[in-house]
Amino acid sequence: MVRSTLVFSCAFGAATLADDSQVAGRRFWGHWRGPTGNGVAADARPPIEWSEQKNIRWKAELPGHGHSTPIVWDQRVYIQAAIAVTGEKTQTEAPKEGAPDGASPAGQSPGGDRPGREGGGGRRRQPPPTDLYRFVILALDRATGKTLWEKTLRQEVPHEGSHQDGSLAPASPLTDGEHVVAYFGSRGLYCLTMDGQLVWEKDLGDMQTRNGFGEGSSPALHRDTLIVNWDHEGGSFIVALDRKTGAEKWRRPPDEPTSWSTPLIIDDGSRVQTIVSATRRVRSYDLASGELIWECAGLGANCTPTPVADDELVYTMSGFRDEALLAIRYKGVSGDLSGTDSVAWTIDKGTSYVPSPLLYGGSLYFLQKNTGILSSYEAKTGKPHYAQQRLEPIDGVYASPVGAADRVYILGRNGKTCVLKHGKEFELLAVNTLDDEFTASPAIAGDELFLRGRKHLYCIAAD
Numbered sequence: 001m002v003r004s005t006l007v008f009s010c011a012f013g014a015a016t017l018a019d020d021s022q023v024a025g026r027r028f029w030g031h032w033r034g035p036t037g038n039g040v041a042a043d044a045r046p047p048i049e050w051s052e053q054k055n056i057r058w059k060a061e062l063p064g065h066g067h068s069t070p071i072v073w074d075q076r077v078y079i080q081a082a083i084a085v086t087g088e089k090t091q092t093e094a095p096k097e098g099a100p101d102g103a104s105p106a107g108q109s110p111g112g113d114r115p116g117r118e119g120g121g122g123r124r125r126q127p128p129p130t131d132l133y134r135f136v137i138l139a140l141d142r143a144t145g146k147t148l149w150e151k152t153l154r155q156e157v158p159h160e161g162s163h164q165d166g167s168l169a170p171a172s173p174l175t176d177g178e179h180v181v182a183y184f185g186s187r188g189l190y191c192l193t194m195d196g197q198l199v200w201e202k203d204l205g206d207m208q209t210r211n212g213f214g215e216g217s218s219p220a221l222h223r224d225t226l227i228v229n230w231d232h233e234g235g236s237f238i239v240a241l242d243r244k245t246g247a248e249k250w251r252r253p254p255d256e257p258t259s260w261s262t263p264l265i266i267d268d269g270s271r272v273q274t275i276v277s278a279t280r281r282v283r284s285y286d287l288a289s290g291e292l293i294w295e296c297a298g299l300g301a302n303c304t305p306t307p308v309a310d311d312e313l314v315y316t317m318s319g320f321r322d323e324a325l326l327a328i329r330y331k332g333v334s335g336d337l338s339g340t341d342s343v344a345w346t347i348d349k350g351t352s353y354v355p356s357p358l359l360y361g362g363s364l365y366f367l368q369k370n371t372g373i374l375s376s377y378e379a380k381t382g383k384p385h386y387a388q389q390r391l392e393p394i395d396g397v398y399a400s401p402v403g404a405a406d407r408v409y410i411l412g413r414n415g416k417t418c419v420l421k422h423g424k425e426f427e428l429l430a431v432n433t434l435d436d437e438f439t440a441s442p443a444i445a446g447d448e449l450f451l452r453g454r455k456h457l458y459c460i461a462a463d
Contacts, residue, residue, distance in 0.1 A: 029443040029450075032069035032172035032218055034402065037264055038308045038359040044404040046449035048419050049430045050460045057448065057461040060145035064136070066169030067398075068218075070452050072445040073175050076148065076194070077140040077459075079452060080182055082168035085132040085155070126161035126212055133158060133168060137182040139196060142448075145459060151196045154187045159206050162214025165398070165439065171218040172440075179243065181226065185215035189228065191246060200246040204239070207232040209258045216260035216304065222272060225249065225287055229276050231259040238263070238276060240290060250290030256280055259303040260354075266309050268331045275330065277303045277316045284330060296337040298326050298346065305352050305366075305400075308359040310379060313344055319353040319369050327382060345382030350375045355441075360403035360422055367397055372412055376426070385424040393431045394418060400441040411438050411451065434458060 033039050047055045064083030071078050135154040140147055158168055171183045179199060182190045186206045191199040207215055209232050220227045226241040236256045240249040254276075261277040265287065272287035279301050284293040300322020307316040309330065317325040327344045328337060337343060350368045357366040364379040372394025376385040394412035401410045407429065408420040415434045421427035436453030443450040449460040 028074070028177075029070075029072040029445045030176065031071065031174045031220070032262070032441060032443075033306060033308075033356065033400070034444065037306075039356065039400060039402045040358070040360050041402070041404045041444040044444045045447050046404055046409075046444050047447075047460055047462050048407065050432045050434075050449075052433075052435055055460055055463055057459040058145035059459075060140060060147070060457045061455065062452070062457055063138075063150075064134070064169070065167055065454070066452075067167040067216075067439045068169055068172040068452070069441045070443050070450045070457060071173055071175055072142065072443055072448075072450065073177055073194070075142045077142050077145075077450060077457070078137060078173050078175065078180055079140070079457060080135075080137050080169045080171070080173055080184070082184075083134045083136060085134060126164060129158050129161050129168070131157065135169065135184045135187045137173060137180065137190075137192070137196070139180075139194075140457070142459070145457065149196045151182075151192065151198075153182060153190045153198075153201070154184060156187065159186065160209065160214065161212055163212075166214040166216075167439070168214070170214065170216045174219060174221055176221060176243075181219060181221065181243070183219050183228070185217075189219065189226075189241075189246070191243065199244075202241065202246045204228065204230060206234075207258075208234040210302065213258070213260075213302075218262045220263040220265050220274070222265045222267075222287060227263045227265065227274050227287070229259070229261065229263050231256045231261075231278055233258055238274070238285065238290075240274075240287070252285060252290050252292070254278060254281070254283060257301070261303050262306040264307040264309060264314070266314070266330065270332075273330060275307050275309070275314055275316075277305065277307055277318070279303055279318075282307070282314075282316050282326065282328065294330070294333050294335060294337050294342075296326060296328055296343065298338065298343070299324050302353070304354050305356040308357055308364070310359060310362075313379065315357060315359065315364055315379065317351045317357065317366065319351040323347075323349050323351040323369075325351050325366070327379070344380075347377075347382065350388045354398045356400040358401040358403050358408065360408065363422065363424070365401055365403075365408055367401070367410070370397055372397055372410070372418070374410065374420075374426075376424075378424075386426045389426050391418045391428075398439045402442045402444055404444045409442055409444075409449070411442055413437055413439060415453070417451075 064081035066081040068080040189202040224243045239251045256278040274285045281295040299318040302320035353369040372391035375387045393416040395414040399411040406422045419430040440452035451458045
């Protein structure tokens with residue numbers, strides 16, 4: 001049987017999954033879901049315990065605001081931010097025609113959760129910004145946290161705001177070690193050298209997102225092909241671009257409303273698939289041609305979690321109002337897979353709204369909506385190891401869980417991180433607290449854990 005390779009977007013060509021993990025686990029976290037795209041750094045060994053006084057290698061104050069996950073390559077850390085330019089404002093514009101304005105009932109979060117411990121907080125559509133913003137990417141020294149360079153890629157007043165818990169810099173950069181790709185959605189896609197010199201840029205237009213929630217999908221990369229998912233209320237598309245030049249290779253217009261899911265790229269042994277979760281259908285496209293390979297219905301609105309996959313199944317979910325998880329056989333299939341044997345198993349409770357799942361050593365971990373309620377399932381069969389286990393210290397979660405050294409790390413918005421033993425039984429190893437608010441997902445490389453807070457970037461490593 002041909003073993004499929006999980007390509008971590010900017011991966012190492014067609015190397016095996018094991019080789020990718022062994023190389024990348026020591027020094028690299030080049031994409032927001034890590035070396036394999038599943039949230040795992042297989043050979044990394046970050047600490048179990050930390051605090052503001054313990055196991056902090058460095059703590060760097062960040063300019064502006066952003067929810068992008070830091071990426072790590074060799075001796076540098078790259079991160080994106082949106083920085084308001086003080087004193088520069090314009091008159092607020094009315095929302096564009098055709099943009100939706102449905103607001104949740106007062107006191108509910110986008111997932112219908114209670115305010116407070118369930119990760120909610122009231123949500124209303126935010127008016128367009130009036131501040132002028134700089135959209136920047138920064139390179140930090142991995143050893144010290146010192147800023148090596150900062151590059152402003154666009155300066156403008158955004159046409160649309162975001163969810164009240166959101167950010168104008170939500171997407172994460174990626175790198176293949178030769179170039180860094182920075183992405184700001186409606187503010188453009190940029191390819192730079194590792195030292196911050198602009199190679200090319202691409203303007204894909206202006207998104208009109210559902211309820212003015214803002215943008216969130218990150219790009220994916222396989223060899224020389226960049227993939228951008230552009231699902232919104234004004235004519236959705238998925239587009240493939242040449243990484244070296246920015247030239248468009250193909251574009252397809254799925255009939256979809258806004259989603260925030262980042263594409264997953266999988267080499268199935270016969271061809272490379274690009275898989276995207278969305279409200280009406282999960283779809284797989286041939287990376288080379290853009291041909292639709294297969295599609296499957298079964299998820300709900302506001303799809304945000306990025307799929308994960310092993311050598312047989314791809315796991316995709318939604319958790320806004322329609323809680324759903326589909327485990328889909330992706331090899332050797334075509335056409336509409338809805339309701340067929342190609343859907344290996346499903347569940348309809350306890351699934352995530354914003355955080356993406358973690359697939360680690362045959363176990364699938366995911367959170368309920370945006371809360372500290374965790375489930376772990378046997379990935380191949382759909383049998384629960386444990387379901388809807390409350391993590392008492394966690395007060396709301398937007399960050400996606402990550403795994404390393406037979407441990408699972410779950411970061412709450414309130415600065416607390418639960419470290420669990422990876423396995424079939426629930427075992428809490430530690431609860432760690434930092435003085436910041438966290439929405440971005442963690443990154444792990446070598447013996448270091450990188451946490452991007454509202455105010456600081458932390459490098460956590462054993463003293």
